[in-house]
Structure formats: structure tokens, C-alpha cells
Amino acid sequence: MIGRLNHVAIVVPDLAVATETYRSTLGATVSAPLDLPEHGVTTVFVELPNTKIELLHPLGEGSTIAKFLANNPAGGIHHVCYEVEDIIASRDKLKADGLRVLGDGEPRIGAHGKPVLFLHPKDLFGTLVEIEQV
Ligand SMILES: CC[C@H](C(=O)O)C(=O)SCCNC(=O)CCNC(=O)[C@H](O)C(C)(C)COP(=O)(O)OP(=O)(O)OC[C@H]1O[C@@H](n2cnc3c(N)ncnc32)[C@H](O)[C@@H]1OP(=O)(O)O
Numbered sequence: 001m002i003g004r005l006n007h008v009a010i011v012v013p014d015l016a017v018a019t020e021t022y023r024s025t026l027g028a029t030v031s032a033p034l035d036l037p038e039h040g041v042t043t044v045f046v047e048l049p050n051t052k053i054e055l056l057h058p059l060g061e062g063s064t065i066a067k068f069l070a071n072n073p074a075g076g077i078h079h080v081c082y083e084v085e086d087i088i089a090s091r092d093k094l095k096a097d098g099l100r101v102l103g104d105g106e107p108r109i110g111a112h113g114k115p116v117l118f119l120h121p122k123d124l125f126g127t128l129v130e131i132e133q134v
């Protein structure tokens with residue numbers, strides 16, 4: 001079911017500082033910030049040869065990642081995203097196998113304009129997992 005690693009997400013306390021560090025210190029190609037108010041985040045994508053790093057910062061009140069940043073004020077790895085071919089079939093199999101799909105269980109459009117879902121970290125060894133249909 002899961003395919004390529006689409007991205008690894010890092011929540012950062014200062015998106016501009018993190019972006020400049022990846023661009024200048026690490027010499028990576030980085031995108032412009034993208035506000036995703038429906039997800040309560042601002043994202044910057046670091047393009048790597050074999051995957052992407054998603055830099056995340058809370059956007060607006062009640063952001064789903066505000067608590068994570070409060071618990072990890074220096075930042076931290078927040079989730080990994082695996083690619084799937086059919087997000088509905090994947091969702092239904094994961095649910096049938098007892099994993100909890102977060103939110104209302106319906107895919108939403110993510111930063112790449114593709115449908116995404118999230119799986120509870122407690123069901124996947126303490127790791128928040130996002131699946132993205134490609
Ligand atoms: C989709 C746009 C973009 C993209 O790639 O396209 C994004 O990726 S946006 C990313 C932001 N959106 C989300 O993360 C949506 C899914 N997340 C959630 O629903 C919540 O963050 C949730 C349920 C994972 C955690 O909720 P909350 O922050 O309120 O914390 P809780 O106290 O309820 O957590 C319960 C339990 O889980 C542990 N936890 C929380 N976050 C993580 C994490 N990122 N990785 C691992 N574990 C996590 C937390 O410590 C609690 O554990 P406990 O032992 O009970 O203390």
C-alpha cells in the first residue's frame with residue numbers, strides 16, 4: 001500500500017530562520033511560504049533529490065500544531081508522509097486493521113493539492129503518519 005516517502009515534516013519556531021538555514025547553511029532549494037489556513041499551518045518545502053522536508057509553523061488561532069510547538073519550543077519532527085495510489089482504499093484497509101484515521105475520516109486537500117489523511121500517532125509507534133494520494 002504505502003509507496004514513496006513524500007516528505008518529513010518539521011515544526012519550527014521561526015519559519016524565516018529555518019528557511020534561511022536550509023537555504024544558506026545547508027545549501028538546499030526551498031519554496032516560498034504557503035499559508036494553509038484550513039490546516040492551521042504555514043509551510044515551506046525543502047526540495048531534496050529523493051524526498052522533501054516540510055517546514056511547518058502554526059497559522060492562526062487553534063492551530064493543530066500549536067500544542068506540539070509548545071511542547072517542543074526548539075522545534076521537532078512532526079510527521080512523515082507516505083504516498084498511496086488510492087487514498088480511499090488505503091483508508092478503508094487501515095480502518096479495517098484497527099488504525100484510527102484523524103478528523104472526520106474524509107480526505108482533505110493538502111499542500112500539494114492532493115488528498116491527504118492523517119493516522120493517529122499512537123497506532124504507528126509514536127509517529128504521526130500522513131498519507132497522500134499521488
Ligand atoms: C495537510 C497540509 C500539510 C501537508 O503536508 O500537505 C500538513 O502536513 S499539515 C500538518 C498539520 N496537521 C495535522 O497534524 C493534522 C493531524 N494532527 C492532529 O490531528 C493532532 O495534531 C494530533 C491528534 C496528532 C495530536 O493532537 P494534539 O496536538 O491536541 O495532542 P494530544 O495531546 O491530543 O496528543 C495525543 C497523543 O499524541 C501525541 N502526539 C501529538 N502530536 C504528535 C506527533 N506529531 N507525533 C507523535 N506523537 C504526537 C501526544 O504526545 C499525546 O501522547 P501522550 O502520550 O498521550 O501524551
Ligand SMILES: [Co+2]
Binds near residue numbers: 009054081
Ligand atoms: Co505534511
